[in-house]
Amino acid sequence: MAFYENEVGIFITEEKVQARVRELGAEITRDYQGKDLTLVCVLKGSTFFAMDLARCIDLPLTMEFLGVSSYQGGTETTGEVRITSDVSKPMAGKHLLIIEDIIDTGLTMSFLLENLRARHPASLKVASLLEKPARARTKIDIDYKGFVIDDVFVVGYGLDYAEKYRNLSFIGRMKGK
Numbered sequence: 791m792a793f794y795e796n797e798v799g800i801f802i803t804e805e806k807v808q809a810r811v812r813e814l815g816a817e818i819t820r821d822y823q824g825k826d827l828t829l830v831c832v833l834k835g836s837t838f839f840a841m842d843l844a845r846c847i848d849l850p851l852t853m854e855f856l857g858v859s860s861y862q863g864g865t866e867t868t869g870e871v872r873i874t875s876d877v878s879k880p881m882a883g884k885h886l887l888i889i890e891d892i893i894d895t896g897l898t899m900s901f902l903l904e905n906l907r908a909r910h911p912a913s914l915k916v917a918s919l920l921e922k923p924a925r926a927r928t929k930i931d932i933d934y935k936g937f938v939i940d941d942v943f944v945v946g947y948g949l950d951y952a953e954k955y956r957n958l959s960f961i962g963r964m965k966g967k
């Protein structure tokens with residue numbers, strides 16, 4: 791029996807995730823032809839998605855990492871988005887694509903959009919593997935969206951519960967949450 795099976799059930803299979811990532815990569819490749827693309831990967835949750843997506847984009851891109859945190863181990867946002875580490879280069883004049891694992895309440899993405907817009911990029915777009923519209927507290931336009939999901943707490947493929955389960959290769963659902 792695998793270590794997670796008492797607490798986590800499969801919600802979106804690894805095969806479905808990978809197929810959707812490939813489709814998004816092809817779309818991004820078409821849209822950014824001739825442009826200098828910078829992926830802004832949001833730590834920690836988006837890392838697995840960002841690594842796979844980057845390999846499906848057939849362009850000479852740059853990767854930056856920006857750490858933010860607001861859930862503090864539970865299933866409810868604290869409502870306070872904190873930067874835990876900043877990008878390493880100036881973002882002015884760059885074509886930025888923010889890479890997220892999930893847009894839930896939207897508070898993190900709203901904070902990120904405001905923060906990065908203030909640095910005067912050439913363009914600013916959003917890619918998110920998951921969207922949970924039932925819990926949205928603010929409207930976010932997602933340019934590249936993997937899956938729309940119901941109001942369940944998901945883990946795996948980068949997503950955590952109390953820092954656990956990020957290393958599952960599928961999207962799981964916490965039993966009883």
Ligand SMILES: O=P(O)(O)OC[C@H]1O[C@H](OP(=O)(O)OP(=O)(O)O)[C@H](O)[C@@H]1O
Pocket residue numbers: 832833834835836858859860861862867890891892893894895896897898899950
């Ligand atoms: O739309 P929201 O309600 O703001 O939720 C989405 C954010 O929550 C998670 O991050 P978290 O704060 O748990 O940090 P982590 O990525 O390090 O797990 C997730 O990775 C998103 O960044």
Ligand code: HPA
Pocket residue numbers: 861892894942943944945949950951
């Ligand atoms: O459903 C979720 N799972 C894990 N982390 C999250 N952060 C916001 N929503 C979620």
